[in-house]
Amino acid sequence: MIYARGLVKRFGDFTAVDGIDLEVAPGEAFGFLGPNGAGKSSTMRMISCVSLPTAGELRILGMDPARDGTRIRGRLGVCPQLDTLDPDLNVRENLTTYARYFGISRAEARRRADELLEFARLTEKAASPVEPLSGGMKRRLTIARALVNEPDLVLLDEPTTGLDPQARHLLWERLFRLKQRGTTLVLTTHYMDEAEQLCDRLVVMDGGRIVAEGSPRSLIETYSTPEVVELRFGLEELDGYAGKLEGIGERLDVLPDRILLYAPDGDGAAAEVHRRGVNPSSVLVRRSSLEDVFLHLTGRTLVD
Amino acid sequence: MAHPTVAVLERHLTLYRRLWRASVFGSFVLPVLFLLSIGVGVGGYVGDVGGVSYLAWIVPGVMASSAFQMAAGESTYPVFGDFRWTRAYHAARATPVGVPDILRGWMLYILIRVLVNALVFLGVTALFGALHSPLAVLAPLACGLLGVAVSAPITAFAATIGHDSYFALLFRFVMMPSTLFAGVFFPLEQLPDWLEPVAMASPLWHAVELCRAATLGAATAWPAWLHAAYLLAWAAGGFAWAVRAFRKRLED
Ligand SMILES: Nc1ncnc2c1ncn2[C@@H]1O[C@H](COP(=O)(O)OP(=O)(O)O)[C@@H](O)[C@H]1O
Ligand SMILES: [Mg+2]
Numbered sequence: 389m390i391y392a393r394g395l396v397k398r399f400g401d402f403t404a405v406d407g408i409d410l411e412v413a414p415g416e417a418f419g420f421l422g423p424n425g426a427g428k429s430s431t432m433r434m435i436s437c438v439s440l441p442t443a444g445e446l447r448i449l450g451m452d453p454a455r456d457g458t459r460i461r462g463r464l465g466v467c468p469q470l471d472t473l474d475p476d477l478n479v480r481e482n483l484t485t486y487a488r489y490f491g492i493s494r495a496e497a498r499r500r501a502d503e504l505l506e507f508a509r510l511t512e513k514a515a516s517p518v519e520p521l522s523g524g525m526k527r528r529l530t531i532a533r534a535l536v537n538e539p540d541l542v543l544l545d546e547p548t549t550g551l552d553p554q555a556r557h558l559l560w561e562r563l564f565r566l567k568q569r570g571t572t573l574v575l576t577t578h579y580m581d582e583a584e585q586l587c588d589r590l591v592v593m594d595g596g597r598i599v600a601e602g603s604p605r606s607l608i609e610t611y612s613t614p615e616v617v618e619l620r621f622g623l624e625e626l627d628g629y630a631g632k633l634e635g636i637g638e639r640l641d642v643l644p645d646r647i648l649l650y651a652p653d654g655d656g657a658a659a660e661v662h663r664r665g666v667n668p669s670s671v672l673v674r675r676s677s678l679e680d681v682f683l684h685l686t687g688r689t690l691v692d
Numbered sequence: 693m694a695h696p697t698v699a700v701l702e703r704h705l706t707l708y709r710r711l712w713r714a715s716v717f718g719s720f721v722l723p724v725l726f727l728l729s730i731g732v733g734v735g736g737y738v739g740d741v742g743g744v745s746y747l748a749w750i751v752p753g754v755m756a757s758s759a760f761q762m763a764a765g766e767s768t769y770p771v772f773g774d775f776r777w778t779r780a781y782h783a784a785r786a787t788p789v790g791v792p793d794i795l796r797g798w799m800l801y802i803l804i805r806v807l808v809n810a811l812v813f814l815g816v817t818a819l820f821g822a823l824h825s826p827l828a829v830l831a832p833l834a835c836g837l838l839g840v841a842v843s844a845p846i847t848a849f850a851a852t853i854g855h856d857s858y859f860a861l862l863f864r865f866v867m868m869p870s871t872l873f874a875g876v877f878f879p880l881e882q883l884p885d886w887l888e889p890v891a892m893a894s895p896l897w898h899a900v901e902l903c904r905a906a907t908l909g910a911a912t913a914w915p916a917w918l919h920a921a922y923l924l925a926w927a928a929g930g931f932a933w934a935v936r937a938f939r940k941r942l943e944d
Contacts, residue, residue, distance in 0.1 A: 399944065438782075438785050438786060438943055439943055439944060440943070458788045458790065461786065461787055462787070468786065470779060470782075472779040472782050472783035472786075473778075473783075474703070474780055474783075475778055476707055476711065477706060477707065485699075485702065485706060486783070489696060489784055489787035489788065490788060491695075491696070491699070491788070
């Protein structure tokens with residue numbers, strides 16, 4: 389579906405994407421995980437054949453974006469990071485107008501619009517203008533619109549950023565349905581839980597480079613421990629405690645507001661903390677997540 | 693299968709169906725009021741110009757200048773907004789629709805708007821008895837050509853600027869003087885000699901000449917084909933500039 393080697397995107401002197409390699413297979417749900425400015429959108433724009441790579445090799449659906457851009461775009465569904473809905477058209481017209489861009493007949497456009505409104509749970513809103521819709525509804529409409537040409541590959545740039553938890557869960561559920569139908573999904577996110585929920589495989593991006601690749605599970609296994617203990621200590625300096633905790637678990641990270649201990653057995657590690665006479669104001673034992681992977685790889689937390 | 697250019701045109705027409713009521717006043721009612729006050733009112737004092745009533749003399753001028761205003765107005769905020777606010781161009785660019793399709797569809801839309809407007813205006817002025825030649829039916833074509841000649845470069849301009857405050861400058865220092873000095877309200881010869889070539893540079897003057905020749909059956913200042921060629925050159929140059937500006941904006 390996607391094949392990239394040494395993909396580079398520069399804007400003037402600035403290198404936004406700095407030589408990445410990718411392969412995405414049919415039916416896969418593939419994710420780019422990374423903080424703002426990592427180069428996720430720049431990569432997505434190259435994959436969606438609107439911006440050409442500065443250097444490197446890129447093939448989408450077996451074709452070359454520089455030569456076959458139009459044909460490739462005809463088979464992609466793109467949900468951009470910023471909404472591009474027509475505020476002066478109603479919900480339904482947003483779908484039918486867009487369908488016409490793909491050369492779909494008017495009758496077929498109407499049929500697909502009905503089907504997609506159903507899928508996006510927007511049937512009741514069909515005649516409503518776009519403006520009064522909630523953020524979640526707009527996002528669902530954007531995704532519905534991206535499906536209007538029955539694409540082989542769906543690209544979603546931060547599909548749930550800015551949505552409240554309920555709207556996110558509904559959206560995840562819809563995307564999960566797509567995935568079950570066998571649609572190839574490529575999405576970017578800076579949410580760990582989203583990547584864990586939706587992606588079979590993902591790459592972690594930072595500063596225009598890929599710093600790790602694998603399934604959510606394998607990344608956690610490689611770059612973290614099964615469990616993590618979070619220790620908080622009121623307002624005191626944390627560095628003093630770090631020395632005393634040395635050697636508990638496999639690794640330790642000192643963050644501005646807490647200390648993380650990486651251990652195969654979280655409860656055991658927590659007991660050891662108390663045995664050494666250290667008394668944090670709170671102790672939380674939890675399963676390791678991609679957040680920990682990211683922290684380990686880059687030394688920074690993901691959402692700040 | 694519909695051509696992508698047609699799909700782009702359809703979007704504009706669908707939007708227009710929603711917004712036409714608001715635009716009718718500005719694009720049609722206003723010029724008619726204008727005609728009544730200046731043509732009939734001022735005309736009473738002015739008497740005849742070039743052997744016809746002042747009203748009949750300014751009808752083609754007002755017709756061309758209303759096409760000019762409409763094409764220019766439509767190409768400012770709506771174009772800027774489709775980049776900045778609705779991001780409709782970005783949406784279209786993510787499909788098989790290319791930049792030339794986006795612009796061709798847009799030019800067709802402007803052409804249709806200007807033509808319809810000019811035809812209705814022509815019908816009304818016929819009732820005033822202001823048309824003196826059957827060639828008058830050709831005047832809307834000159835307006836359509838003017839519309840594209842003006843819309844193309846302004847569309848490119850709107851795609852280039854980073855802030856919409858530039859439009860105020862465009863209206864104040866380009867559009868207004870063009871309307872006042874392009875032979876709409878008085879013959880170009882009334883201008884000081886040094887100003888005449890400046891007025892002649894404006895596409896509006898060329899369309900006014902063509903429209904006036906059509907409604908009055910009079911001769912044009914230059915051969916008619918030369919006026920038309922001048923307008924075509926603006927249209928072609930503006931289109932090329934717009935393609936470049938849109939590419940830069942959408943495909944970096
Ligand atoms: N058109 C552009 N011109 C200049 N710089 C850009 C452009 N697009 C993105 N960038 C820069 O490239 C970097 C990566 O941006 P982006 O790909 O949007 O990252 P992400 O989507 O991961 O937040 C950022 O520092 C951004 O400022
Ligand atoms: Mg982004």
